Amino acid sequence: MHEPPVPHLRGQDPEIAGLVEDEARRQFEKLRLIASENYVSPAVLEAAGTVLTNKYSEGYAGKRYYEGQQIVDPIETLAVDRAKEVFGVEHANVQPYSGSPANLAVYMAFLEPGDPVMGLSLPMGGHLTHGWSVSATGKWFRPVRYDVRADTGRIDLDQVRDLALKERPKLIWCGGTAIPRTIDFPAFAEIAREVGAVLAADIAHIAGLIAGGAHPSPVGHADVITTTTHKTLRGPRGAMVMSTAEHAKAVDKAVFPGLQGGPHNHTTAAIAVALREAAQPDFAAYARQVVANAKALAAALLDRGYDLISGGTDNHLILIDLTNKGIGGKPAAQALDRAGIELNYNAVPFDPRKPFDPSGLRVGTAAITTRGLGEDLMPRVAAWMDEVVQAAAKQDESVVERVAGQVRELLASYPMPGWTATP
Numbered sequence: 137m138h139e140p141p142v143p144h145l146r147g148q149d150p151e152i153a154g155l156v157e158d159e160a161r162r163q164f165e166k167l168r169l170i171a172s173e174n175y176v177s178p179a180v181l182e183a184a185g186t187v188l189t190n191k192y193s194e195g196y197a198g199k200r201y202y203e204g205q206q207i208v209d210p211i212e213t214l215a216v217d218r219a220k221e222v223f224g225v226e227h228a229n230v231q232p233y234s235g236s237p238a239n240l241a242v243y244m245a246f247l248e249p250g251d252p253v254m255g256l257s258l259p260m261g262g263h264l265t266h267g268w269s270v271s272a273t274g275k276w277f278r279p280v281r282y283d284v285r286a287d288t289g290r291i292d293l294d295q296v297r298d299l300a301l302k303e304r305p306k307l308i309w310c311g312g313t314a315i316p317r318t319i320d321f322p323a324f325a326e327i328a329r330e331v332g333a334v335l336a337a338d339i340a341h342i343a344g345l346i347a348g349g350a351h352p353s354p355v356g357h358a359d360v361i362t363t364t365t366h367k368t369l370r371g372p373r374g375a376m377v378m379s380t381a382e383h384a385k386a387v388d389k390a391v392f393p394g395l396q397g398g399p400h401n402h403t404t405a406a407i408a409v410a411l412r413e414a415a416q417p418d419f420a421a422y423a424r425q426v427v428a429n430a431k432a433l434a435a436a437l438l439d440r441g442y443d444l445i446s447g448g449t450d451n452h453l454i455l456i457d458l459t460n461k462g463i464g465g466k467p468a469a470q471a472l473d474r475a476g477i478e479l480n481y482n483a484v485p486f487d488p489r490k491p492f493d494p495s496g497l498r499v500g501t502a503a504i505t506t507r508g509l510g511e512d513l514m515p516r517v518a519a520w521m522d523e524v525v526q527a528a529a530k531q532d533e534s535v536v537e538r539v540a541g542q543v544r545e546l547l548a549s550y551p552m553p554g555w556t557a558t559p
């Protein structure tokens with residue numbers, strides 16, 4: 137049963153209620169290894185489902201364009217104050233609708249159309265909004281892309297510096313969607329300073345690790361920091377832009393009225409709740425465990441002959457190159473999904489295959505850590521993955537059902553926030 141329960145939904149729209157229940161059960165029964173996903177707490181779910189969704193609040197606390205902000209103002213102020221406290225920043229804007237609009241706000245705040253912007257290229261682990269060609273950020277600005285090194289799978293900071301000196305970007309992005317290693321914020325900051333660029337750290341993936349002290353913070357190095365709130369940070373779908381006091385005004389003006397209208401107040405409340413959770417000691421334990429699980433899973437995969445980009449991980453994420461296993465990422469991901477192990481196919485650096493059928497798999501440990509799985513179980517997860525990948529390479533479906541059953545059986549003893557299994 138969904139937690140909080142949804143009796144009105146069940147009464148009024150059984151079709152949607154049934155699908156919500158099905159999705160909850162799916163999330164309960166599967167090993168969710170998608171690196172950008174998690175399970176939020178029932179408290180976050182409750183906050184996100186409140187009457188705050190009824191209210192329009194264009195503007196900021198104390199300076200709104202609609203009346204009736206007596207309650208919304210303190211809610212948004214709490215969210216902002218908690219963000220400042222958790223991340224140790226001077227300024228936070230909690231209104232961006234999601235990570236992509238938060239990043240657009242950075243362009244809006246600091247760049248003019250056509251200005252050069254530098255980011256990690258998408259197939260190397262960057263994000264669309266860091267200037268990739270199909271994104272508005274690649275069409276409306278002049279993208280300059282850096283890579284990872286072929287030999288180490290790590291970001292090539294010499295190349296970043298050379299490119300920055302040559303192309304003089306006004307904005308440099310660090311961070312991405314498939315980076316298994318610690319981001320060297322001080323090194324990026326030095327390069328940005330040298331060329332007079334704004335340094336933006338996009339910590340969408342690692343925000344929860346930073347909040348929990350399990351990854352170095354960009355604070356004090358980056359001029360502006362963007363993050364989603366729903367990945368390792370374990371809040372609702374949403375985002376934040378954080379900055380030094382110097383850039384506060386530019387950031388706020390860019391988000392509203394530059395890009396958005398009214399903030400989603402129910403999301404703001406849920407962000408506040410998630411940030412309060414992130415300030416508790418058990419969140420630091422969660423963040424540490426996410427990394428410990430990723431390292432244990434990486435070690436177990438290496439033992440089984442898997443080729444990991446950069447040879448392992450420092451964070452929540454593992455990027456596997458399946459080339460030596462004789463199967464592409466997509467058929468492997470599909471077979472794993474059928475076997476109850478949910479992850480995504482992903483390009484690997486210098487991938488010879490096409491983006492829709494790339495060579496790799498991306499794995500993350502945030503969601504299974506929230507479920508309570510520990511390092512002791514990672515060899516078993518690696519063994520299941522290996523069995524399914526090997527079978528899929530031979531187009532053998534026989535193990536899929538057995539593994540799915542074993543996964544279900546294991547997860548039955550790990551409660552899921554947001555759903556209670558009813559007999």
Ligand SMILES: *Cc1c(COP(=O)(O)O)cnc(C)c1O
Pocket residue numbers: 172234235236237239262263265311312313338339340341364374
């Ligand atoms: C997920 C992500 C985003 C975008 O977030 P959405 O909420 O999906 O728009 C931006 N940057 C990075 C690095 C991400 O991982």
